[in-house]
Amino acid sequence: MNQQPTQSIELDIRGMTCDACARHVTQALQSVPGVSQVQIPGWQSGRAIVTAQIDAPETILTAAVQAAGYQATVRAPLATPARQTPSQHSVHKDTDFDLLVIGTGGGGMAAAIKGAESGQRVAIIEAGVIGGTCVNIGCVPSKTLIRAAESYYRAGHHPFAGIETAACGVDWPAVIAQKDALVAELRAGKYVDVLASYREQITLVQARARLQADGAVALDDGRVLTARGVVIATGARPQRLPLEGIDRVPVLDSTSAMALAQPPTSLIVIGGRAIALEMGQTFARLGAQVTILQRSARLIPEHEPEIADALAEILRQEGVRVETGVTPLALREEAGQKVVTASVNGELQEFRAEQMLMATGRTPNTAALGLAEAGVATDDGGFIIVDEFMQTSRPGIYAAGDVTNRPKLVYVAAAAGGVAAENALEGNRKRLNLTVLPDVIFTDPQVATVGLTEAQAMADGYTVKTSVLPLSYVPRALAARDTRGLIKLVAEQGTDRLLGAHVLAAEGGEVIQTAALAVHAGLRYGFTVADLRGMLFPYLTQVEGLKLAAQTFEKDVAQLSCCAG
Ligand SMILES: Cc1cc2nc3c(=O)[nH]c(=O)nc-3n(C[C@H](O)[C@H](O)[C@H](O)COP(=O)(O)OP(=O)(O)OC[C@H]3O[C@@H](n4cnc5c(N)ncnc54)[C@H](O)[C@@H]3O)c2cc1C
DSSP: OOOSOEEEEEEEEEOOOSHHHHHHHHHHHHTSTTEEEEEOSOGGGOEEEEEEETTSOHHHHHHHHHHTTOEEEEEEEEEOOGGGSGGGTOSSTTSSEEEEEEOOSHHHHHHHHHHHHTTOOEEEEESSSTTHHHHHHSHHHHHHHHHHHHHHHHTTOOGGGTSSOGGGOOOHHHHHHHHHHHHHHHHIIIIIHHHHHTTTTEEEEESOEEEOTTSOEEETTSOEEOEEEEEEOOOEEEOOOOOBTTTTSOOBOHHHHTTOSSOOSEEEEEOOSHHHHHHHHHHHHTTOEEEEEESSSSSSTTSOHHHHHHHHHHHHHTTOEEEESEEEEEEEEETTEEEEEEEETTEEEEEEESEEEEOSOEEESOTTSOHHHHTOOBOTTSOBOOOTTOBOSSTTEEEOGGGBSSOOOHHHHHHHHHHHHHHHHHOSOOOOOOSSOOEEEOSSSEEEEEEOOHHHHHHTTOOEEEEEEEGGGOHHHHHTTOOOOEEEEEEETTTOOEEEEEEEETTGGGTHHHHHHHHHHHHHHOOOHHHHHHSOOOTTOTTHHHHHHHHTTTSOGGGOOTTOO
16 A cells, blocks of 8 residues: 555646546546546536645646646645644644544535634545535436436326337436536535635545544555544445345446436336435336335335325336335346346245346445444444434544434535534534424425324324325416325324424425424424414415415315415
8 A cells, every 4th residue: 555645736727628528637647656546526627636645746747637638737735744734723732633524525514614614723534536425426416317307207208108219218428418517516616616715724635534543543545633523424325235146236226327328228126215216216207117126015114104105106107116015035137137036025026127226225434434443333234323412432533424323314414514513623512403304305296294294293192183185285286287296294282383294296395394494483482283374375386285284184175265364
């Protein structure tokens, strides 16, 4: 292993006009001796971040770019070896930094920015691509593909609509190129540039980090960094079920599925929660024969059963085969097809398709992180156990985001990162409050939910009342000619407080935050379902469905006049 100290150098590159240019510049820089890593956050960014040995002359880097047909100038060193600089900046002279953050995803970025904004010296360490999961391989690329498939489907280009076959259908390379361009733009704008704007306070270190028993952080370039506090935000990756044959059969995960050269003609999706359903519906809309295999008796089993059943029916109507009660046992390849042998409600069955996507949850990025040596405890799934302050079992070491035993959502990761950094620097005084947590599954229609389901509320000891409003009663849905879905509200008898709202509707994600405010206001200020019912809602909007669902507690909605209060 190369033990020489390295630095990160940022170059301004001129002349890049496409992805191929970015590849050429990357190759040119990689060919320079002493360069260990090159990152170009999209050709549009006009920049390259190079990790190179400290003695690699910058002029050789610019010359290599020039030889490839582009122009380069050195912008500024982003990271210098910490041991050479920190004491002149650090508040505590006995540590290199005040805060060390491992990972540049949503959790790590929020932690680093919180530290920087409180005037502390922060180092953020990244082993892979800046920005982590959400922008590179998660929220952003998946939502742009979902929207592309939705537009394509709504335009009638769907094999089941009989208007056009998939074979002459979507321009997949163009869709992928647009997705990649958006990813590059947002990675540059929301991560790389943001870090650069904090260059005085935040040092970006491109290396793989490992905790030591003494609480310091060792890097794979040989350096060891110390700080008053550490925030681990190393995220998670797709989990692979340990099925017989899994090592012999190439199986897609969410990352590789979004990078396919062509959409498959047929696809088996193992899993029945958010990522499985979002991707399954997307590929079905692009023309694939999709089969979803879900282990539980229902899709999205943590959600309201009315919503899970309605969504399964909607998917079936689009031509997706939805099988529940399926336990996959073994995989094999046969005649160019992937075959799953599974137990279906106790009987053996086989399912075949050109491609197979496994979307059965996430596994934490904790291998070789030194958690055991550092005394950081994990749960049965390997996720770091944190308390409400985001502190791990080792005082001074905090964790945030998907690597922890908390919900795997980027806004939770970011909120947790801020809390973790503040507590690491100031002592435990801030708690992460997840009582009112809205959540959206980006199927079409979307599943949007906040607060307790009826079953959860009853398990928590509430005496509940519920209302269920089919979307066919919502004028907006009628006008849009898309009445698929329903709204279910869960309230407490007596206090009349809203405990939960569960929406299956086109753009349901835009509706749910109003319900989240109502749940929050109920808990905090005693806001009631009657208060919600009494508010003015604009006609015709999807969110008006919340008011109508609130009215349904008291009245037969079929007898309401238009906009009746
Ligand atoms: C397909 C998909 C769709 C999604 N859609 C949504 C959505 O619509 N909305 C939503 O809220 N959430 C969504 N998510 C979840 C969301 O992406 C994650 O919750 C979020 O990105 C987690 O952020 P994080 O900071 O915890 O980790 P990450 O973003 O994964 O960042 C961790 C970083 O740590 C780095 N790292 C790991 N180990 C080391 C090490 N030893 N040393 C140095 N660096 C290291 C990694 O390279 C990575 O860059 C989606 C996820 C997927 C996969």
